[in-house]
Amino acid sequence: MSDDIEGAAPGHVRIRLDLSYDGKDFSGWARQRTRRTVQGEIEDALRTVTRSSRTYELTVAGRTDAGVHARGQVAHVDLPEDVWAEHRERLLRRLAGRLSHDVRVWKVTEAPPGFNARFSAVxxxxxxxxxxxxxxxxxxxxxxxxxxxxxxxxxxxxxxxxxxxxxxxxxxxxxxxxxxxxxxxxxxxxxxxxxxxxxxxxxxxxxxxxxxxxxxxxxxxxxxxxxxxxxxxxxxxxxxxxxxxxxxxxxxxxxxxxxxxxxxELLGERNRAARNKRTLGANLNGDVDGADGDAGCC
Structure with missing residues (x-):
């Protein structure tokens, strides 16, 4: 998972994905070896449509539990620059053709500097x-x-x-x-x-x-x-x-x-601040513990 503060590694582009899913037949968001999950489904589809030999790991705003739905979920993925350049114009349509009907990606956009789907969220x-x-x-x-x-x-x-x-x-x-x-x-x-x-x-x-x-x-x-x-x-x-x-x-x-x-212009600042350890009354403007965030949520 790419949780670096500065953004994508050199030679990569950070991509924001806006998506939704019906959680009924998913064992939650996070990839599991033997169960169907939203992360696993999308990562497999990305690997297939980009004809890549490796899996590009997603970072998500909120790791929903088994059976929980999402209408406005957000994730990011860091793709090599050449992969993004080759597939950016057709990536959304190709994902629509590859993904199951209970999960949809609605937008695929290049993320602004400092964006992290998890830690930039307020x-x-x-x-x-x-x-x-x-x-x-x-x-x-x-x-x-x-x-x-x-x-x-x-x-x-x-x-x-x-x-x-x-x-x-x-x-x-x-x-x-x-x-x-x-x-x-x-x-x-x-x-x-x-x-x-x-x-x-x-x-x-x-x-x-x-x-x-x-x-x-x-x-x-x-x-x-x-x-x-x-x-x-x-x-x-x-x-x-x-x-x-x-x-x-x-x-x-x-x-x-x-x-x-x-x-x-505030994404990077939020990205950094949200990793601070939180205590009651610390006035951290809604910052969350970087070891926790929304993991296994709700």
């Missing part, structure tokens, strides 16, 4: 979709919407969400990884029911740790259906330890919707 926005309709989920949406079989109070869930926003140690809502911080800045967490009864949680943060979004959603659903009081999710957060009552909801309701980046 926020990631996810959506989790659920319905409490007594009849269940619309069959056409069943792969993207969770059915909750208790009526949900959206106002109560929004009230409970308010206490979770801001910079906190989200250890109570994350699966810990050795040496990685669980401090995050949750910029947005709100719920809205649409005209069809689908309730969407919009969750935006500088970065996320493993199981964070799905754990937050699980806690807030308990508030929405009346099993827990509005104050309970904040009390769990303050306790700082995993609570067995917090359920990690199923992955199929979760979609990475968008990744935000600063202006081009």
């Amino acid at each position: 926020w990631r926005r996810y959506a989790y979709r659920v319905t409490d309709h007594p009849g269940g989920v619309d069959p056409l949406l069943r792969g993207h919407v969770l059915w909750h079989d208790w009526p949900l109070d959206v106002a109560a869930m929004n009230a409970a969400s308010a206490g979770l926003r801001g910079e906190h140690d989200f250890a109570a809502y994350c699966k810990r990884r050795e040496g990685a911080t669980t401090i995050r800045t949750l910029q947005r967490l709100e719920w809205e029911r649409d005209a069809h009864g689908v309730i969407t949680a919009t969750v935006r943060a500088d970065a996320f740790c493993h199981n964070m979004v799905r754990s937050l959603v699980g806690a807030l659903l308990f508030v929405g259906d009346g099993h827990r009081p509005v104050e309970w999710p904040s009390k769990v957060l303050a306790a700082g330890v995993r609570d067995s009552a917090v359920h990690v909801v199923r992955p199929h309701g979760l979609t990475l919707e968008e990744v935000g980046y600063p202006a081009d």
Whole structure:
């Protein structure tokens, strides 16, 4: 993986890929030897369409878990200059012909200086979709919407969400990884029911740790259906330890919707700053631990 601060190595060009995928039949983003993954699928397609003997490794903004979808995922890859020059005009169309129908690359562009898909990002926005309709989920949406079989109070869930926003140690809502911080800045967490009864949680943060979004959603659903009081999710957060009552909801309701980046002239600065070790109250403008980032996310 090319995580260098300055960009592509000499003789190479950094390419940004904007992509989406249906996570149902993928074992997550990260390449695995014996399982189908999004990274493996795209890297194999790149090797094939460029007629290369080597695999060009992708770096991604958010490493989604098995079953999680993406509409606005971003990755980068460093290609040799001669490979890029030969294939740049036809690369997008050739990838479309080679990739399976559940993953699409929408843009292939030369990245500006300092760009790193992972470390230059300043926020990631996810959506989790659920319905409490007594009849269940619309069959056409069943792969993207969770059915909750208790009526949900959206106002109560929004009230409970308010206490979770801001910079906190989200250890109570994350699966810990050795040496990685669980401090995050949750910029947005709100719920809205649409005209069809689908309730969407919009969750935006500088970065996320493993199981964070799905754990937050699980806690807030308990508030929405009346099993827990509005104050309970904040009390769990303050306790700082995993609570067995917090359920990690199923992955199929979760979609990475968008990744935000600063202006081009600030990409390199963000790339460098985001690798700093983070502590509470450090005022690092949303910086994340370089050993963690969005790895194994949500």
